Amino acid sequence: MRFSFVHTHGSGNDFPLIDARGIALDDTQWARVARALADRSGDVGGDGLLLLTHSDNSHIFGMRMFNPDGSEAETCLNGLRCTARLGFALTGTREGRVRLKQSDAGARIVADIAPGVATIETRAGPVSLNPGEVGLVTQQTAPFVDAPIPGLPSARSFTAVAMPNPHLVTFVEAVDEDELVRLGDWCEAAPALIPARANVSFVELREVGHAPALFVRTYERGVGLTDSCGSAMAASTHAAARTGRIGWGVDTAVFNAGGMVRARADADGMVTIAGNATVTWEGAIEVDPDTGIAGPLTITRQHDDEVAAWSAMLAGL
Numbered sequence: 494m495r496f497s498f499v500h501t502h503g504s505g506n507d508f509p510l511i512d513a514r515g516i517a518l519d520d521t522q523w524a525r526v527a528r529a530l531a532d533r534s535g536d537v538g539g540d541g542l543l544l545l546t547h548s549d550n551s552h553i554f555g556m557r558m559f560n561p562d563g564s565e566a567e568t569c570l571n572g573l574r575c576t577a578r579l580g581f582a583l584t585g586t587r588e589g590r591v592r593l594k595q596s597d598a599g600a601r602i603v604a605d606i607a608p609g610v611a612t613i614e615t616r617a618g619p620v621s622l623n624p625g626e627v628g629l630v631t632q633q634t635a636p637f638v639d640a641p642i643p644g645l646p647s648a649r650s651f652t653a654v655a656m657p658n659p660h661l662v663t664f665v666e667a668v669d670e671d672e673l674v675r676l677g678d679w680c681e682a683a684p685a686l687i688p689a690r691a692n693v694s695f696v697e698l699r700e701v702g703h704a705p706a707l708f709v710r711t712y713e714r715g716v717g718l719t720d721s722c723g724s725a726m727a728a729s730t731h732a733a734a735r736t737g738r739i740g741w742g743v744d745t746a747v748f749n750a751g752g753m754v755r756a757r758a759d760a761d762g763m764v765t766i767a768g769n770a771t772v773t774w775e776g777a778i779e780v781d782p783d784t785g786i787a788g789p790l791t792i793t794r795q796h797d798d799e800v801a802a803w804s805a806m807l808a809g810l
Contacts (some may be wrong), residue, residue: 496511496777498775498776501773502751503570504753505721505750505751506571506751507540513543513546513557516763519577523783527541527542529787530787537776537787541558541560541569541715544558545583548584551590552590555592562716566594566658567595567596570723574770576591577591581600585669587601592678599617600614600672608802611772613770616732617656619761620654620728621654624637627691628689628690628691631686638732638736639736651663652736654728656724661680663729668710673695673718676712680693680714690714692724692728693720694710694729695709695710696729696733702770705733705738705745705747706746707729707756708747709748710791723754723766727764730766734758743757752768752770752803766793773795774794775793776792777790777791777793
């Protein structure tokens with residue numbers, strides 16, 4: 494089967510994105526396509542595969558996201574911005590509700606965060622701090638908020654957040670990537686404490702122009718150490734407000750290895766993020782959905798202007 498797609502990124506979190514509204518494949522076949530296209534050693538590569546899916550009575554369109562290992566994520570907020578941009582362009586709209594795997598979110602086009610950097614705002618939640626909804630198998634029913642988690646191989650204090658995908662967030666003086674990877678690898682092995690695995694984020698509290706800011710480094714479930722994870726930035730912003738490190742309803746710059754977004758956590762559990770949805774190139778490729786074998790890639794268009802605008806923004810950070 495020949496797939497046309499756009500290669501896109503949100504804050505450095507990059508994906509091939511397919512308009513799947515007219516494509517009939519089952520979940521197993523899509524998982525094979527995802528493993529083929531998101532493979533960094535292949536011709537395309539990405540942090541996962543995004544699918545734009547059909548509308549329904551409540552949603553202007555939908556989004557699915559498959560990780561490079563073929564598992565499907567409950568949500569992906571960097572990917573949501575990218576998918577929403579394509580969906581808005583194809584439907585001639587500028588805002589609406591978008592259906593996700595287990596929830597939905599609002600999305601709309603807003604003013605560019607930098608010249609030439611297309612920007613989408615998403616609003617997701619409410620988050621849950623219920624340990625069971627985060628996926629923790631524990632007798633504790635009270636939320637873990639800036640507290641040690643018994644059974645976790647770390648003495649650090651964590652806030653456990655469902656976005657609805659699971660996140661363990663801890664605040665550190667300085668990110669130790671080796672420590673983060675060790676803990677992420679432990680969670681990735683699906684231990685009894687959290688058998689569905691979890692995203693793990695180490696977060697530094699910073700200051701930009703006398704205002705609080707966050708730097709988030711994440712080991713993403715099904716991906717590994719990643720330059721950016723949108724739901725992790727949302728979970729970290731909520732955790733920072735929940736623990737008093739930033740205020741509720743305060744616009745906050747959230748940085749990551751891939752770039753930055755503007756974020757706001759509200760006391761009702763909703764989190765708003767505005768960030769780039771950059772198209773870098775477009776292409777087409779043959780993939781057999783029954784075997785996962787990919788043919789040669791054809792690049793049909795380069796978006797050098799968007800790449801340059803994003804690079805200029807990064808240079809100014």
